[in-house]
Amino acid sequence: MLNLWRRVRCGGKVSPYNRGQGDNILHLFVFLDLPPDPFAEHPIQANRYSIYCEESILNMSHHSYVGEHQLASSPPDSSSTGIYKLPVEVLVEIFSLTPQGAPGQMPTCIVLRLVCRHWRDVVDDCHALWSTPACLEEKAWTTTMINRLASVPLHVLWTGPGVAGGQLKEEALLMTLVPTVFPRIQTLVLEDPRGNQVSEALGRDIYTALIKYTNKAEEPPQLRELRVNFSGQMFALTPLFNYKFGQLHGRDNNPLRVLRLSHCKLGGLPLAEYPNLTELELNNCEIHTDWGTHILWQLEHAKNLRSLSLRGQTFPIPPLATAIAVLPHLHTLHLAARTEHVAQMLGGLQIASCRTLSLAFTATLLSLNAVRDMLLKYCGHGAFFRALQLSVAPGDATSIVFTATEPDGGLTLEKLVITIPSVVRKGTAARLPDWLPVVHAESRLTLPDGLPAHGEEWWRKEWFTGGL
Amino acid sequence: MPTIVSVDDSTVPGEGSSRLLLLVSSDNKHIVVEEDIMSRSRFISKQVEGFEATSQRHAILLPFSSFVLNKVIEYCSHYRGYYLLEDDPDAAPPGRSPVREWDQEFLDVDRNMLLRIIKAAHYLEIKSLVGSCARAIADMIRGKTTEEMREILGVENDFTPEEEHSPSSKCTG
Numbered sequence: 001m002l003n004l005w006r007r008v009r010c011g012g013k014v015s016p017y018n019r020g021q022g023d024n025i026l027h028l029f030v031f032l033d034l035p036p037d038p039f040a041e042h043p044i045q046a047n048r049y050s051i052y053c054e055e056s057i058l059n060m061s062h063h064s065y066v067g068e069h070q071l072a073s074s075p076p077d078s079s080s081t082g083i084y085k086l087p088v089e090v091l092v093e094i095f096s097l098t099p100q101g102a103p104g105q106m107p108t109c110i111v112l113r114l115v116c117r118h119w120r121d122v123v124d125d126c127h128a129l130w131s132t133p134a135c136l137e138e139k140a141w142t143t144t145m146i147n148r149l150a151s152v153p154l155h156v157l158w159t160g161p162g163v164a165g166g167q168l169k170e171e172a173l174l175m176t177l178v179p180t181v182f183p184r185i186q187t188l189v190l191e192d193p194r195g196n197q198v199s200e201a202l203g204r205d206i207y208t209a210l211i212k213y214t215n216k217a218e219e220p221p222q223l224r225e226l227r228v229n230f231s232g233q234m235f236a237l238t239p240l241f242n243y244k245f246g247q248l249h250g251r252d253n254n255p256l257r258v259l260r261l262s263h264c265k266l267g268g269l270p271l272a273e274y275p276n277l278t279e280l281e282l283n284n285c286e287i288h289t290d291w292g293t294h295i296l297w298q299l300e301h302a303k304n305l306r307s308l309s310l311r312g313q314t315f316p317i318p319p320l321a322t323a324i325a326v327l328p329h330l331h332t333l334h335l336a337a338r339t340e341h342v343a344q345m346l347g348g349l350q351i352a353s354c355r356t357l358s359l360a361f362t363a364t365l366l367s368l369n370a371v372r373d374m375l376l377k378y379c380g381h382g383a384f385f386r387a388l389q390l391s392v393a394p395g396d397a398t399s400i401v402f403t404a405t406e407p408d409g410g411l412t413l414e415k416l417v418i419t420i421p422s423v424v425r426k427g428t429a430a431r432l433p434d435w436l437p438v439v440h441a442e443s444r445l446t447l448p449d450g451l452p453a454h455g456e457e458w459w460r461k462e463w464f465t466g467g468l
Numbered sequence: 469m470p471t472i473v474s475v476d477d478s479t480v481p482g483e484g485s486s487r488l489l490l491l492v493s494s495d496n497k498h499i500v501v502e503e504d505i506m507s508r509s510r511f512i513s514k515q516v517e518g519f520e521a522t523s524q525r526h527a528i529l530l531p532f533s534s535f536v537l538n539k540v541i542e543y544c545s546h547y548r549g550y551y552l553l554e555d556d557p558d559a560a561p562p563g564r565s566p567v568r569e570w571d572q573e574f575l576d577v578d579r580n581m582l583l584r585i586i587k588a589a590h591y592l593e594i595k596s597l598v599g600s601c602a603r604a605i606a607d608m609i610r611g612k613t614t615e616e617m618r619e620i621l622g623v624e625n626d627f628t629p630e631e632e633h634s635p636s637s638k639c640t641g
Contacts, residue, residue, distance in 0.1 A: 086583065090590050093598060097606035114614040116626050 497534035510593035
């Protein structure tokens, strides 16, 4: 490096493209005296380079530079590259990917913080690692957990104990946590995709305790997001916030912003009590027809709703269309059901503000004309989609978009995301270049894992040539 | 003493390719690479934005060795033109990103190299590579005891005996 600087003429200034933290980024104009020119094959006349580098690199001592050079040519010892020298953000990413300990074992966050002081500090500041309360054999460690839980905004992810033996301990912990923790919970996730009966029962207990606390607490709770998903069996829910909360704290002070319910039996959902709701998901829920109509009528109270997802629901069409039409801020609508239901629903919708439309079809029926007609109808009204997401078998997706982007259709898209969850038929991709150039600005293809039947290289070649 | 290394002709891309960048590693190796390849790096992209339009030769000094830099370039070359959600600055942060088979083979290196790659990826702001390296390291320490973690990753135990036996004392929040 020192040699380099002897052989160049340079001037410089502090770059306006500093990264905001740490060292200044210097912008150097360097005139290299470098025969032969490494770029000699190219018709470039100027020999001025712009060099951007951090100030610290220029301040690097000769000694440290040589040291680095030596390290590069022989395997360095652990002390020079030890993980404790990694940036905090990187350590946090590593730690967050480390799974929690199994029931009965010491939680990973505790194990990690015992490694060294630096790790302890990083772990203590990483809220995500403390999101799962656990009851431990040693009382001291349980106290440690509770202390940590008491000091950070909580995002409780409760996936169930997994084994029946853990139930008593977890319940004991729950009783400890209720008065300490519930007031500060900001996000509560109750889910167990395995459908374990014990965890389902425990989830119900937690939910019941939360309802009791929420509607009687002297101070308004901080719960902003609630997610419930016990996919193995339906989870019967009574409303979390009822009129008592409104009486105590005022309806407008309801903190809930995000409500995502999957596989739940809903006995009612008093949306009038949730005026600040911005995101509502009722996916694959069991809703009695009368209640369904009631919920839809109540949607008019959710004036701040920005995203609505009704996957796997078959609401009566007229109330749904009416309810959605009066939501001024709704910009994302997810509909997924058997194709004929989606098409039927779309036929009655008028969504003036909708910018992101996500359609997922669980059956590849061919009654997609209604979808196509709906898209064309929007085009006819000059509607503009920021993003159109299609999750569908490839032949159908191609058919829809191809039709909609014909010159007469005039569909304007800023972003197109196609997710193809099924096996790919080879003939499909050959049609894509025909319509992709019509799509404006940005088009993306999401390939899920396990796909495709063709190799990734094939996809790259077939999809990413032709204007993407 | 390190000296200027002339660029290997085989690394110079042909005509019609994107703009060229000259990356200078800490061991003073010069690597010419197409801007397209390195566009996955937000750090490089930001630097390139600052280059004057008239300047056609762009050099960026990087604080890691050519051995590490070449690995990063190999990664970026492999995913050239691919859309990876983690590297999309406009996309919402993905949850647990999928394991890519090629990444697993690519990162089948010794511990020191893995740590160097993740540091370089973090410096260059290549989130997908940071994520893959982080997953590889997390797999290394999965289910291990504290002592085993120290041994695997070469971490020194700097606790005093008192701290080590009463670790909850620091846990004051």
